[in-house]
Amino acid sequence: MRAVCLGGGPAGLYFAISLKRRDPSHDVVVVERNGPDDTFGWGVVLSDETLDNLKANDPESAELIRREFVYWDDIAVHYRDKVITSSGHGFCGIGRKRLLNILQDRARALGVQLQFETEAKVLEPYRDFDLIVGADGVNSRVRTSHADIFKPDVDVRACKYVWLGTNQKFDDAFTFIFEETEHGWIWAHAYQFDADTATFIVECSQATWARAGFDHIGIDETIAVCEKIFARNLGGHRLMSNARHLRGSAWLNFNRVLCERWSYRNIVLLGDAAATAHFSVGSGSKLAMESAIALAEYLHTESSMDAAFRRYEDERRLEVLRLQNAARNSTEWFENVERYLHLDPVQLNYSLLTRSQRISHENLRRRDSAWLADAERWFEKKATGQTPLANHAPMFVPFRVRSIELKNRVVVSPMAQYRAVDGNPTDWHLVHYAERAKGGAGLVFTEMTCVSPEGRITPGCTGLYRDEHEKTWKRIVDFVHAETDAKIAIQLGHSGAKGSTQLGWETMDAPLAADNWEVIGPSPVRWSPGNQMPREMNRADMDRVSDDYVRAAQMAERAGFDWLELHYAHGYLMSSFITPLTNNRTDSYGGNLENRMRFPLEVFHAVRAVWPEDKPISVRISAHDWVGADGITPQDAVAISRMLVVAGVDLIDVSAGQTSTRAKPIYGRMFQTPFSDRIRNEAGVATMAVGNIYEPDHVNSILMAGRADLVCLARPHLANPYWTLHAAADLGYEGATWPKPYLAGRDQLRRLKARAEIMAGKV
């Protein structure tokens, strides 16, 4: 086969090597616009795992790369005159130039033809080649020449960065330095890659960059300014650029590239040309070289070029998406870093280390147990004001709000049971809530309990509008208080336009087959074409609904509930006032967000006035309508939360969606937690995260990173009411209270866990 690689970076060179190794009879040419020694950029981070892959592919070059590796284990964060270092992270680096020289020599030795200083402007001269590899980097001409086929999606990210190098040593740790300047925060990512040189990437927000005047100064002045900013860490060493070929400012925005297709006829994209990974997860070169191996391999093992391309795309795309997902989290963390710079250095460090969501709490324990133990102690001391005698996972640290102290931070999320009769809870509810309260969570929520018969979602929903309801709820609350040390919260709501619908396991949100009751809403906007048209509420309706909330709150107080939550999420009445998707009013209750919040805030104030001063009120909101700019966005959710905080809400329960049938939610592990993170750290209010959180590890990392104060689990508590007690046993936490009659079960569980750990060689 005659193959040409356009571009002689890691992708092109390593593909040429990989192809030649598999069959020396191939005729392979690499075309590179630069000379062999004038590479730009500094160090490249690889891992031992990548090196193993390279070794299996080509032991000769892998050995040379390994010999050049600089290893470092620590990550150091310099912030507010403090340096916090954690260990066990295991990186290795090599100079980009050295890496390319090794690959060039190896390619030459295998008989690859290297053509330097040759610009591949068009594909025409290469039409006689059997295979054309577009390995021409992030701004690939090969990709743009067939953009209609490859359909690239280029996302220009928000921060500005400049790649610099320095002879200052950063050989003891991968180092992040955050400096506050008069123009805003500027930070550096620094790491050693050979005996004398370290990469030093300087990054800041676009706004800071413009304020600092970096937009109209050249590279020399940029370097001079950066040297001043980071003087404390540079120890008198200079910063250096090797990108003087770039015209104008040397600052760049990172381009996240992904293409719909990577191949067309005999042309295939490879490396950055096909997909990029943000430098903060340091995997661009790894991705490029591992993809090069896969492409060469499939060209040999598959029956045709087409089949090889298909397999290459299928398999490598998965890897790319996985990495881009982690890289997106990491990129966004840096883009929003100013949100976190009020955090204590310990928490900032933890948040930074777990930013990509690839590293969890227990993972950090394996890397550096002493550091994590310190961090856990810091968390507990901050919460309780006392130095803990033993180490406890964050989920077992008490949480206090007003007079209510929760024994831990696990919450049973509100979940409709559809087992009530005329709004009255039944024995089902007694057993259901009693079980969850016995199961170890600090706080157990009731399902959405409706403030009036017509405020119910379904005929099976619980209510709190008749004396008998109060009595039945009191029996449940009394049991929880008498037999457990859990607290119990009532969630109050009104269904609005989503009312008079079927039970959850029938056709959810569809109207009843018969005996529908009238539904109301801020505007005549139905939930779906099949649902009833709600009647637009007038002032009298609003007063009545507000009075219903007040009556329910008074009943909840008499029933003995510890905590009250107003359900302002999921498209029910209050939520339908807040989102512009269902509120078209032209009076002072519609229009801008302030107006749309007016009625929900009026109801909050009315409830707060009758709810005891020493008991908390939380509000559940939908922080994202998932319909783009037409609906509530996470940014709006911060504004909503700020209004609720001013009104006196104690905690925001951050849910999302269910406000429109047009919504296109992006699901995933902990998918709503970023909204909680944003609200907590931008609006400065306690939050509760919820949504696809199911492992103790998730809970601990959310809490420790300051992404929420409490963590709500819904479905996991349906599957296992004793979720928290099991988590305690898994984590070796002995402070969880088991009901006395169950102590023998606890002891056996602990013994079995201990035995399993011994068998697994963990002890």
Ligand SMILES: Cc1cc2nc3c(=O)[nH]c(=O)nc-3n(C[C@H](O)[C@H](O)[C@H](O)COP(=O)(O)OP(=O)(O)OC[C@H]3O[C@@H](n4cnc5c(N)ncnc54)[C@H](O)[C@@H]3O)c2cc1C
């Ligand atoms: C300037 C630069 C510096 C970098 N520095 C670092 C770093 O310090 N650390 C790190 O981890 N990652 C760095 N990266 C990112 C990482 O190296 C990339 O993810 C990785 O290099 C991808 O390999 P690649 O071969 O696909 O692309 P590249 O390494 O970008 O290689 C593409 C090659 O194609 C050549 N080329 C482009 N167009 C043409 C053309 N029309 N004709 C001929 N040749 C062409 C370019 O000169 C380049 O040598 C850097 C990237 C760039 C572009």
Ligand SMILES: Cc1cc2nc3c(=O)[nH]c(=O)nc-3n(C[C@H](O)[C@H](O)[C@H](O)COP(=O)(O)O)c2cc1C
């Ligand atoms: C059966 C069921 C009923 C629910 N009922 C309510 C409810 O009454 N009020 C509410 O705010 N959320 C309700 N939810 C949403 C949950 O509280 C939670 O936000 C959602 O299930 C995501 O959490 P999870 O991934 O832990 O299940 C319900 C969820 C389920 C599964």
